[in-house]
Amino acid sequence: NHRINMETYTVLPSNKVNPLQEALVSSGGPVAVSVDASSWFMYSDGIYSPSARESQFTVNHAVTLMGYKKPEGETTGYWDIKNSWGAYWGEKGHIRIEMK
Structure with a gap:
């Protein structure tokens, strides 16, 4: 147990790269x-690039953003x-997602 x-x-703006990067650093x-x-179910490795069809407004899962590169x-x-x-x-429980 943890x-x-x-x-x-802090509530950050949706779908914005810079505020997320700043939150990670600060x-x-x-x-x-x-x-x-x-x-994501079939993801196995590599940098995943979400398709344009995927909704930027649908939320159905909570995850932990560890960092960016x-x-x-x-x-x-x-x-x-x-x-x-x-x-x-x-990738050992992680996914790498293209920053957009």
Whole structure:
């Protein structure tokens, strides 16, 4: 069992990259976020790029945003998200999602 003590929280704007990056840096991470994970079930590895059809407004799952990275020479980065579906899902329980 794990116990979490939360003293404060902040509501961030939806679908905005900079506020999430700032929240990770200022809090020292991680950050709890809500997502549309309906298309994640078959994810196994690599950087996942959500399709344009996926709703930016549907929320059906809570996950932990661990961090982000922009590989050198790349035009876009990715979010490192820890899911609750176990270590056998994705990349040892994580998914890398393209930053948009």
